[in-house]
Amino acid sequence: MxxxxxxxxxxxxxxxxxxxxxxxxxxxxxxxxxxxxxxxxxTDVVDGFRCDRGFQVLNPAYPAVARWIDVAALQLQDFGVGAIVRTGATTTTLAHPLRHPRHALRTITSGLLPVPDLLALARWLGPTLLDARAATRATSDETLRASLDAAGLTGRLRRDVLDTFLAGVLADSSGDASANYVRLLLRSFALGAPGLPREGMxxxxxxxxxxxxxxxxxxxxxxxxxxxxxxxxxxxxxxxxxxxxxxxxxxxxxxxxxxxxxxxETHGLTTWWFRATGEPRTGPFLLLDASRPGGGPAGPVWNTAVISEAAPSYAPPGQHLVQATTLLGEPDGHAGEHEVRRDLARLYGTATARWEVLAHHVVHHTLPAQxxxxxxxxxxxxxxxxxxxxxxxxxxxxxxxxxxxxxxxxxxxxxxxx
Ligand SMILES: Cc1cc2nc3c(=O)[nH]c(=O)nc-3n(C[C@H](O)[C@H](O)[C@H](O)COP(=O)(O)OP(=O)(O)OC[C@H]3O[C@@H](n4cnc5c(N)ncnc54)[C@H](O)[C@@H]3O)c2cc1C
The missing domain is CATH 3.50.50.60 (FAD/NAD(P)-binding domain)
Known part of the structure; x- marks a missing residue:
């Protein structure tokens, strides 16, 4: 033996x-x-930049992470608790009012959080927020789409924020995922501040x-x-x-x-990693594009972030690392460099012609379909x-x-x- x-x-x-x-x-x-x-x-190290093989984050609120990973030793660099949402020409920062008080007023008055949506979200997520067993031990389940519809969560919070955010997290925009599984994911996001280890994922x-x-x-x-x-x-x-x-x-x-x-069955995504010139400043937040009428992005990029703003160790001093995520299940999931660059110019409102591609990870089997x-x-x-x-x-x-x-x-x- x-x-x-x-x-x-x-x-x-x-x-x-x-x-x-x-x-x-x-x-x-x-x-x-x-x-x-x-x-x-x-994690690939390219010219001093840390490019994870597909953008992902570590959430210290996962019970398994708290139990079996020495999170302190990883020296997590936190993302902002919130997101920047792009709808057409408007860019809005939605942020946790206690953790980011300077964005509180703008968040509340953004129009992206209608009261009926907030009440519906509280009903839909509340029991799982209080106790994960509400989802793990639930005797019934349905698709995310059907479940949110039934809860009456049908306004801008759903269309412009949740659907776009979750499509990137699930590598899938269909809404066919398990509602209970998504409740658990959102619980973790609500309870923890995801981040990136100093040396990479x-x-x-x-x-x-x-x-x-x-x-x-x-x-x-x-x-x-x-x-x-x-x-x-x-x-x-x-x-x-x-x-x-x-x-x-x-x-x-x-x-x-x-x-x-x-x-x-699995779902896939791609991550483009750019060395950005100029100063694309979005703070430590994920930028979601919900510019398409009816929700979702106007171009191939579903979410993007200036990673080095949240995780300075991911770029050499004074330089900027930007990630951009496309979904392989979408018709433009395999968009080329030119299209992605053009999309990022629109999203950041800056010229991207001189941004250098450091890596492009095509991850066909990102996640099993849940x-x-x-x-x-x-x-x-x-x-x-x-x-x-x-x-x-x-x-x-x-x-x-x-x-x-x-x-x-x-x-x-x-x-x-x-
Ligand atoms: C781009 C991306 C983004 C993600 N984002 C997040 C996120 O933000 N939050 C989150 O919680 N999760 C995220 N995930 C999911 C998370 O990373 C996975 O769920 C988890 O890492 C899966 O681990 P695993 O051990 O089950 O499988 P894997 O990581 O796939 O490990 C399987 C291993 O088996 C090896 N192997 C395969 N065949 C053989 C063989 N014949 N012999 C020997 N070895 C073999 C492979 O090389 C591999 O090392 C993301 C995943 C990706 C790819």
């Missing part, structure tokens, strides 16, 4: 699973196909990996997993490995490569000793991936204990 358990995939789910198994006293080997740990949470999975006794075997793809008489055999690029059990934590698009399960239904499905056994996990078995998020890993580790430890 090479180990008690082989964990395949060193994303957040695989790493959390390995940590749990080691804490249970088991010998664990983690194999990872890529050249570093992190899976969908990776990849610092989070690296912290998990650093706590493992046995280093992750990088550049080692698993090709086959099968039950054998006394456990499992995993064929890898580095040879065959034997263990008493295996955890398959490979991300939704690869599940079918190694197991009889069908690959879950259709209405039970929020927590749990890991699934596909063999006597083979367990499949990942964010697609929980909620499509950092929180979901960590919890999925924890549950898988606990289930395998229990089975091996007899």
């Amino acid at each position: 090479d180990a008690d358990v082989i964990v395949i995939g060193a994303g957040l789910a695989g790493l959390r699973s390995a940590r749990h198994l080691e804490q249970a006293g088991l010998a664990v080997v983690v194999v990872e196909a890529a050249d570093a740990v992190g899976g969908r949470v990776r 990849q610092a989070m999975p690296e912290q998990l990996a650093a706590g493992l006794r046995e280093p992750v075997r990088l550049g080692t793809a698993a090709r086959e997993v099968r039950d054998v008489a006394d456990g499992v055999e995993v064929t890898t690029d580095g040879g065959a490995l034997r263990a008493r059990a295996a955890v398959v934590a490979v991300g939704p698009q690869h599940v079918a490569d190694l197991t009889p399960l069908r690959a879950p 259709a209405p239904g039970p929020i927590r499905r749990g890991p699934i056994w596909t063999g006597e000793r083979v367990l499949v996990t990942g964010d697609h078995r929980e909620t499509a998020s950092i929180q979901g991936a960590l919890v999925a890993g924890e549950h898988a580790g606990a289930a395998v430890a229990a089975r091996l204990a007899g």
Whole structure:
């Protein structure tokens, strides 16, 4: 035997699973196909700029993050709690009135927060805000679109703010996601101030990996997993490995490569990273474009931000890093550099011709589609000793991936204990 358990995939789910198994006293080997740990949470350093592989943020209000990540060590740099909303020629900053009091009056009088919408939002989200179990243990669920319609949340807060913001968060503008899942996401945004680690998002999975006794075997793809008489055999690029059990934590698009399960549906997005000239000043807020009549952006960019305003460590001193997100499910999701640059000129009201593209990440499988239904499905056994996990078995998020890993580790430890 090479180990008690082989964990395949060193994303957040695989790493959390390995940590749990080691804490249970088991010998664990983690194999990872890529050249570093992190899976969908990776950071490229380009000319001194930190470009995450797809714009994302870490929310310290996620219970799993608070429990298993040393957030203080990551030195989070906070985004503003709010957003800048562009509607046609008008730009409005909506911000948390207590955290950003200087924007309070403008926020209240913006016209983007009609009282009937606010009351409907309070009814729709209130129970989950008070207790997450209102969503996780709900016996019924429906699509986000149907649920917001039924709640009467149909005005500008919905059309110009929520729908546009959520499309970027879900990598999907259809409104078909689970309403309960979105309630949980909004709860986290309401309770925490998301931010970016000083060294980039990849610092989070690296912290998990650093706590493992046995280093992750990088550049080692698993090709086959099968039950054998006394456990499992995993064929890898580095040879065959034997263990008493295996955890398959490979991300939704690869599940079918190694197991009889069908690959879950996913949604994708792209992130453009620019070195911006001039001084695009939006403060530490995400800028949402809701300029299309009826909601959504007038161009390919759904949201953008001057990342270095919120996270100075993401750019060399005195320089500006801008991200722009397009959605692959939209007709213009693959818009080229020229169109994105033109769109950003409109959104920031400044010339962007000299902005330099640092990176363009096309992330086809950003998130598993979270259709209405039970929020927590749990890991699934596909063999006597083979367990499949990942964010697609929980909620499509950092929180979901960590919890999925924890549950898988606990289930395998229990089975091996007899
Ligand atoms: C652009 C983007 C933005 C996001 N924004 C947010 C956000 O703001 N907030 C939030 O909460 N979540 C966000 N997420 C989601 C979050 O990052 C994921 O839910 C989470 O990282 C998934 O972790 P995972 O371990 O389940 O899967 P993955 O990260 O996909 O890990 C799977 C790992 O398995 C490896 N692997 C695959 N096949 C094999 C094989 N055959 N052998 C060995 N290894 C293999 C892969 O290389 C990978 O490292 C975002 C994701 C992306 C991509």
